[in-house]
Amino acid sequence: MKTYTVVLVSMSGVRVYDTQLLELGLTLPGFVERSQVIASLPSLGLLTLAAHTPPHWQVLYRELDAWSEPDIDEIFSHRPDLVAFSALTPRINETYALAARFRQAGIPVAIGGLHVSALPEEALLHADAVVQGEGERIWERLLQDVENGCLKGLYSSLRDQQYRFHLTESKIPRYELLDISKYNRLTIQTTRGCPLHCSFCAASRTISAYKKKPVPLVRRELEAIFSIWDRPFIELADDNTFVDKTWSKELLRMFGEYRMKWFTETDISVAYDEELLELLARSNCAQVLIGFETAQLQGLRGLDRSNWKYRQFDHYLKAIERIQSYGISVNGCFILGFDTDTPETFAETEQFIAASQLSEVQITLLTPFPGTDLYATLHQQNRLLQDHFWEKCTLFDVNFVPKNFTVEELEQAFRQLMTRVYSADNVRQRKRMFKQILRKNLSL
Numbered sequence: 001m002k003t004y005t006v007v008l009v010s011m012s013g014v015r016v017y018d019t020q021l022l023e024l025g026l027t028l029p030g031f032v033e034r035s036q037v038i039a040s041l042p043s044l045g046l047l048t049l050a051a052h053t054p055p056h057w058q059v060l061y062r063e064l065d066a067w068s069e070p071d072i073d074e075i076f077s078h079r080p081d082l083v084a085f086s087a088l089t090p091r092i093n094e095t096y097a098l099a100a101r102f103r104q105a106g107i108p109v110a111i112g113g114l115h116v117s118a119l120p121e122e123a124l125l126h127a128d129a130v131v132q133g134e135g136e137r138i139w140e141r142l143l144q145d146v147e148n149g150c151l152k153g154l155y156s157s158l159r160d161q162q163y164r165f166h167l168t169e170s171k172i173p174r175y176e177l178l179d180i181s182k183y184n185r186l187t188i189q190t191t192r193g194c195p196l197h198c199s200f201c202a203a204s205r206t207i208s209a210y211k212k213k214p215v216p217l218v219r220r221e222l223e224a225i226f227s228i229w230d231r232p233f234i235e236l237a238d239d240n241t242f243v244d245k246t247w248s249k250e251l252l253r254m255f256g257e258y259r260m261k262w263f264t265e266t267d268i269s270v271a272y273d274e275e276l277l278e279l280l281a282r283s284n285c286a287q288v289l290i291g292f293e294t295a296q297l298q299g300l301r302g303l304d305r306s307n308w309k310y311r312q313f314d315h316y317l318k319a320i321e322r323i324q325s326y327g328i329s330v331n332g333c334f335i336l337g338f339d340t341d342t343p344e345t346f347a348e349t350e351q352f353i354a355a356s357q358l359s360e361v362q363i364t365l366l367t368p369f370p371g372t373d374l375y376a377t378l379h380q381q382n383r384l385l386q387d388h389f390w391e392k393c394t395l396f397d398v399n400f401v402p403k404n405f406t407v408e409e410l411e412q413a414f415r416q417l418m419t420r421v422y423s424a425d426n427v428r429q430r431k432r433m434f435k436q437i438l439r440k441n442l443s444l
Contacts, residue, residue, distance in 0.1 A: 003083040004147065005058045008050060010043035011087035011095050013065035023417055041427055043086050044187040044237045045112065045135065049171035052139045061177040065097070067305035069181040072098070076105065082146050084110040085127075089393040092116070096126035103128065104283040108151060110142060115390070117206045118371025120154055133157035134165040134192075136207055151181055157208075167192065167213040172224045185233040185263075188221050189213065190251060194239040196267070196304045198291070199373040200335070203239045206371045210243065215250050233286075236264035245273055252279035261286040268292075271319035277326045287329040287360065292316055304312055320356045322428060324437050329359040336414055337366035339403040346417045353421060359434035361421055364395040 016022045018064040042063070050059045060078060064071060075083065083102045087095040092115045099109040112131035116123035123130040129145075131138055141163075145151050157163035193210040194203065225232050241264045242248040251334060257263065261284050268290055270276055280288075293309060294300060300310040312319075323330050334349050354362050368375040368384065378384050383401040385392075392399040402410045420426065 001056045002147075003056050003058060005078055006053065006082045006084060006143070007060045007062060007075050007078060007080045008043070008046040008081060009075070009085045009098075010046055010061070010063045011065075011085060011091040012041075012043065012063040014088055014090050014394055016098050016118075016394055017090075017392050018411065020411075021396055021418070024415055024418060041185065041187055041235065042183060044173060044189060046086050047175060047177065048083070048171070048189075049084070049139050050174040050177060051171035052136050054140060054143065057143060059174065059177065061174075072101065075102075078427050080107055082108050082110060082143070083217070084112070086113045087115065087390065089115040089390050090115065092123075092144045092390050093388075096123075097377040099126050108146060110151075113244075114202050115370065116205050116258060117158070118202060119368070120156065124153055129153060129155060131155050132159070134163065136165040136169070136171075165208075167211055167217070167281065167414050170213055170217050170221075171322075172221050175224055175228060180228055185235045186229070187235050187237040188218060188225070189219050189237040191238045191241055193244060196240065196306070196308060197373075198293075198304045198309075199302070199377070200354055200366060200368070201239070202369040202371045210240075212244060212419070213256050214226070218251060219254055222255075226260075227256070232260050234260055236262065238264055240265060240267055242266045242270050242276065245269075245276060249279055252283045252285075253274070255283035255285075260284060263287045263289070265289045265291075267309075268315065268319040268323075271315070271322045272302055277323065277328070277389055280328055281326040285328050288323065289331040289333060289362070291333045291335075293333070294338060294341075294345070295334065295349040296340060296345055299338045299345070301340075314343055314350055315359050316352075317356055320358060324357070324359060324434065325440075327438050329434060331360040331362055332356065332358040333362045333364070335364055335366050336417070337398070337402055337410055341402075342404050343413060346413050350417060350420055357430075357433045357437070359437075361430070363414075363417060363421055365398055365410070366400075367395050367397075368400055388443075 015090065046061060050061065053059050060077060085095050085099065095111060102109050108128040110129040110131060111123050111127040112135050116130050117132045120130045120132045129142055129151045130153065132154060138155040138157060142155055155163065157165065191210065191212050192208045194201070195210045225234065255383050256279065263286055266288050270280070270288065283345065292304060297313045300313055301307065303309055320330050320332065332353065336346065336349065348365070368378045378400050385399050385401065389399040398410050401407065
């Protein structure tokens with residue numbers, strides 16, 4: 001049988017566009033990693049597609065973060081039969097430009113990911129094939145079409161039921177394609193999607209409805225990671241891991257069998273289940289990231305379709321205290337720039353962070369990603385600064401007209417809050433407070 005070569009290319013780094021914020025970040029110990037490259041993990045999506053690739057296809061995995069011409073020449077040197085990109089919104093224009101170079105050389109290009117799933121017609125102007133939604137079932141069909149010289153353009157699990165994927169059919173991502181020395185953590189996906197449907201979040205439904213992977217299949221993936229890394233740090237590539245508490249407890253009991261530390265995203269409902277918290281602690285969960293979104297109650301009204309977060313607001317402080325009392329760090333996420341926000345919101349956010357004793361904090365700017373309810377609303381209101389502002393979808397750049405600020409005022413208020421939240425004294429204070437919580441927990 002004839003052999004073929006596919007190069008899987010992850011456009012892995014996301015950079016801050018605001019140069020003043022970038023320069024500011026270089027002086028802030030809690031922000032320096034965010035000021036240069038954000039989200040430098042390997043592409044779990046591409047590693048998963050590699051696992052679904054037929055054996056007569058050679059798979060090469062590449063990351064183009066701070067790439068140079070020799071990196072592109074190296075890809076050309078393999079004479080690939082297909083180059084497949086995965087890219088986030090802020091790097092999609094760069095991806096389109098690189099795609100053009102390969103296509104001009106006669107090499108077919110496929111693109112997948114959240115951005116092209118939201119805007120497949122745009123992506124089809126720049127690629128021979130666009131994967132919309134889940135790619136596992138699509139991938140082998142797409143490769144067959146490459147072999148037969150008949151790529152069809154759009155391959156969509158959102159529009160074609162035959163391509164919808166069940167996590168019971170999951171294969172182990174091909175972690176062995178990675179140079180493990182480049183990473184301080186690896187990813188596993190245990191759930192896909194999120195049922196909360198927050199207005200600003202594309203991940204909750206652009207790819208898939210909420211679903212869970214059977215725990216025995218998660219164990220297989222863990223074993224694969226342990227085969228190449230003795231004491232790994234695992235980041236779950238989930239949007240909201242612990243929605244189903246019964247399934248979650250089964251997962252945590254399994255995690256507890258392994259010597260590892262790990263991190264995931266969840267919501268504050270974990271604080272309401274003592275057994276779940278105990279299992280989290282026993283399984284060496286290092287941190288949970290929770291989207292509190294805002295320190296003001298009115299900002300949560302209508303944020304998700306059922307107003308669930310709005311109803312939780314009064315429990316925020318107690319929930320943080322309870323989770324951290326189990327020795328689990330909470331990374332609290334706050335978004336600035338909602339229509340309910342005023343200059344006072346920034347002061348209240350700073351006060352809330354201090355009062356909550358959060359061990360870590362992430363503050364970002366409201367960002368209308370394509371495919372979200374927020375994007376549709378701001379587009380309808382003619383409040384987007386540009387039609388194609390993709391490079392500014394970094395979570396740290398303003399790309400729409402705020403309601404109660406000018407663009408410059410919102411940028412300045414955000415920079416000032418960053419300066420205070422990530423000051424050396426405040427970073428040390430948060431670490432010191434969490435160490436006190438740990439010592440108190442150990443003495444009980």
